[in-house]
Structure formats: C-alpha cells, structure tokens
Amino acid sequence: MSTTIPLTLSFTQHNQTLPALVYTPTKLDASMKRKSTAAAPNSKKRKLALADGKVLAAMRLRIFELEDQLAASGQDQDQRPAKRARTTVNTETTSAPDAGTSAAAGSSSGNAKEDEKKRKMQVKKILDRLKKDCKAADLKFQGTPKTVKFDEVFEQAEFQSLFGGKGTLIQPTPQNKPTSTVTIMHFNQSQLVEFFGNGLSALKGNSWTRGGGPRFAKSVKLEQCELIVNSLDVNYSKNGMKCTLKFEVEDKDGMGGCYGPSGLSRGIWAMY
Incomplete structure (x- = not known):
C-alpha cells in the first residue's frame, strides 16, 4: 500500500514571474531513494503515487522555472554578441564614407582632366580646319x-x-x-x-x-x-x-x- 505524504508548494499561474525555489530534501525523497534501491535487484520500475495531483503540479511548476531560467540565460548570451556586432557595424559605417569620399574625389578629378583634354583636342581640330581653309x-x-x-x-x-x-x-x-x-x-x-x-x-x-x-x-x-x-x-x-x-x-x-x-x-x- 503506497504512503501519501502531503507536499506544500506555492503555485503561480503560467506566464508569470516565479521566485527561485531552494530544493530541500524531504522524507518523500528519502523514501523514494530507499524503495528505488530496494527495487533495483528485482528490476521493477518505480511508480509514483499521485495524491490529488500535487506531485504533477510540483513538476509542472519546476518546468516553468527551468524554462524561465533558460530564457533569461539565452537573452544574456544574445545581448553580448549583439553589442559587439553593433560596434563592428558602426566602425565600418564610420570608415566607409571616408573611402567613398576619396573615391568620388579621385573620380571627379579624373573626369575633369579627361574633359579638359578632350576639349583641347576639339579646339585644335577647329583651328586646324581654319588654317587649312584659309x-x-x-x-x-x-x-x-x-x-x-x-x-x-x-x-x-x-x-x-x-x-x-x-x-x-x-x-x-x-x-x-x-x-x-x-x-x-x-x-x-x-x-x-x-x-x-x-x-x-x-x-x-x-x-x-x-x-x-x-x-x-x-x-x-x-x-x-x-x-x-x-x-x-x-x-x-x-x-x-x-x-x-x-x-x-x-x-x-x-x-x-x-x-x-x-x-x-x-x-x-x-x-x-
């Protein structure tokens, strides 16, 4: 005959912030360990007795706590690389205009020289034609x-x-x-x-x-x-x-x- 031991837990609704719980060994844990050790030679699986669903509620509560801890840990890990990425992007963005400005200035200077060279050739062409016709x-x-x-x-x-x-x-x-x-x-x-x-x-x-x-x-x-x-x-x-x-x-x-x-x-x- 299974023995039911009252388990008192504070239960909060899902999706709400839960306080951290400190695990304290209980008589139920000791009893479960003893019975599990004794049952090992006989290779029988231990079946938990659920009294009014309190054990299931405790497990569900613990799962919610673990999920919240994992989510908080994941956010901390995501935030640190994000800050480094933003710094890198800002550095590239800051240096990019300087390179673009230099390239644009060089291109503009090159185009101006090319246009002036072409203009001189056209003026010479007109002048040569005038000399010939005269x-x-x-x-x-x-x-x-x-x-x-x-x-x-x-x-x-x-x-x-x-x-x-x-x-x-x-x-x-x-x-x-x-x-x-x-x-x-x-x-x-x-x-x-x-x-x-x-x-x-x-x-x-x-x-x-x-x-x-x-x-x-x-x-x-x-x-x-x-x-x-x-x-x-x-x-x-x-x-x-x-x-x-x-x-x-x-x-x-x-x-x-x-x-x-x-x-x-x-x-x-x-x-x-």
Missing part, C-alpha cells in the same frame, strides 16, 4: 574681309563643354527665344584670343591683286600674308547636332587689292 586656292585676300565657313558635328554635352560660358550668347536667352533648340553665339577678337589662345597668331593666307579695273586685268597671286580673325559666329542645332562656324578673316597688313600687275608695277594700290 590657304585654299580659291580664297583670295584682296584687302577686304573674307568669310571662312565650315560645319562640325557635336553632341549636346560636347558642345556645352566646348562653348559653354564662352563668347556672347545671342539665343536662347530669357529675352530672345528662351525655348529654342538652336544656339547662336558671337565671339569678338578678345573672346577669340581667350578661346583659341595663341593658335590664331600663326594663321596665314594668300594675298591677290584685284581683277578688272581700267585694263580688265586678271587677278594675280602675290605672296603669303598674315591673317587676323575679326569675329566668329556659332550656330548649333540641338536636334541635328550640327554646328556651323563662320569666321571673318582679313589680311593683317592689307597688301592685296591693286588692279592687276600694271598697277602693282607702278606702285598704285586701289584699296577700298
């Missing part, structure tokens, strides 16, 4: 300004890089066709020097005498002459990417302009 056989400098006109093709970004902020903008402006897709600019002599530098100083052409006159003489090629550029008009179409450059060029010394070789031989120059 020496053309059909271009006769006879004491009056001549027009040298040719076209280039530029994307809008290239045109802005080349001509943006240069010369005098005629169109579009707030007062003159502000929504126009055609850009018109004008360069005077000082603005041309700023744009081309010393490149215009080596510009040369051929001076000729004038044909006709009293003797209806033919024009004669005289000699090579130095040229000056008075102005430049730029007309750029955004849609067609066509840029028309029109230079006004003349003989620097004005040596051409006489009527035929007879006038030249007598030293008579008909300039007008």
